[in-house]
Amino acid sequence: MPYKKPKIEKIYYSIREAADMFGVKISTVRYWENEFDILKPLKNKKGDRHFTKTDIDNLHLIYHLLKEKGMTMQGVQKKLRENKEQTINTFEIIKRLQQIRSELIDIRDALQDSPLEKSDV
Secondary structure, three states: OOOOOOOOOOOOEOHHHHHHHHOOOHHHHHHHHHHOOOOOOEEOOOOOEEEOHHHHHHHHHHHHHHHHOOOOHHHHHHHHHHHHHHHHHHHHHHHHHHHHHHHHHHHHHHHHHOOOOOOOO
16 A cells, blocks of 8 residues: 555644635635634734634534535534534544545555456466
8 A cells, every 4th residue: 555645734724724625715714603612713913813623623513514414503503502522423433434435445446556466376
């Protein structure tokens, strides 16, 4: 299996980078920040937002529930308010399963591309 260079993660992400990660507008990220208590980006004196890895994970959770699962804003707020831990755990399981699926597809593709030596029996 080929070596995969580990991703270098930044400590802080700008609001532009956060919005680009999920394919949404900057205004959407600002709106979500106002609507969800779990988003708490750091702000400098100028007011620029700096999102940490935790903030990005929370944005991913919100994005997943709103865009991928099709929940309403009120539904997501209620779910996070009443059952935050279980929601996060379920989302982590989904992310891990998607990662495993991706790795398995990579392995399958690598096996299909590599010439297999057939032994003459």
